[in-house]
Amino acid sequence: VHPRQPYGGQLVFAAFSGSHQDAIAKGMKYREDKHMHRWMVPYLPIDPHDVGREYDADVIRINSQSGKGGIAYILEQNYGFHIPVKMREEIGYMVKGVSDHSHKELSPAEVYETFKNEYINKFNPIDITDATFRKNSTYKGEDGYTVDIHVNIAGTEYFFTASGNGRLDAVSNALRQSKLYSFDYTFVTYAEHALEAESNSRAAAYVAIADANGKVYWGVGMHEDIILASINALVSAINRLNQVSHFITK
The missing domain is CATH 3.30.160.270 (Alpha-isopropylmalate synthase LeuA, regulatory domain)
Incomplete structure (x- = not known):
């Protein structure tokens, strides 16, 4: 079906825009902190799990349009990093630059590799x-x-x-x-x-x-x-x- 076909389309739950990603990430965090039973997340009228979709693969997608909130969400949900607020903008620009230069969407593993190679345990010189x-x-x-x-x-x-x-x-x-x-x-x-x-x-x-x-x-x-x-x-x-x-x- 068409990528934007309701329910079944590959991109129907995808959020590339930085403002959308930030709202979704904050909504997901709010539900977790408040132990909410009902589904209430901005830009996602239904729970993707209800139709066999996954958050990390189908919702927060990283490309040159992505924002600092979405990239921080990927690093936290997949790898456990709680990026300091003041650091998020710098990482966001760096990852978006990699996506823009390569002209492609980045997987969570590629986001992590970019982050690791630039910041983690650099011992030279x-x-x-x-x-x-x-x-x-x-x-x-x-x-x-x-x-x-x-x-x-x-x-x-x-x-x-x-x-x-x-x-x-x-x-x-x-x-x-x-x-x-x-x-x-x-x-x-x-x-x-x-x-x-x-x-x-x-x-x-x-x-x-x-x-x-x-x-x-x-x-x-x-x-x-x-x-x-x-x-x-x-x-x-x-x-x-x-x-x-x-x-x-x-």
Whole structure:
């Protein structure tokens, strides 16, 4: 039948428009949060399951017209990532650019690969290979930590020690101990969550840093340990900044 034929058409439940995707995603989330029995979702007068259709395959479809809400919905529903609100617009433009360049719709797997390749666990040219923490109450009270890190920077191994107001701040200060390289950035925001419900699940962390001109760079870290996930996110953000602005200079 015609792709837009009611009930049976391939595209009858599809939403490509960013505003439609955002409304559908919010409606689905509202039903979940409120434990609603009746079907009430914008732009979807009936539950696609009632006629043998699937949400992720038939409803939120990603192409060059898609919006940040739909792309964030795909990453959350299929892969467990709760993308920070301030990060969604950047990811949306990036994924739409990939779709526009390739002149095709992107599957959820292709959306995830694009997201992973750009943001997750980027360890070049900086890679922290080991980090050991200890409490340091003499540094700004109860939140103080001291860290020993082994780090590979552009193929050369270094060992640094520093303290900070929290673990991530300590790691950042340790990186700044390098005399050959400049780490000129400031923290903007941080978020974290578990990717799965199990007790031994992986964790995801999101770090945003800003360069000297105020431009923001995001990094995402994944690891079974939430602390190591946060370190991976910081390193990923620094390496993304480096790719764009070459801020690491001898």
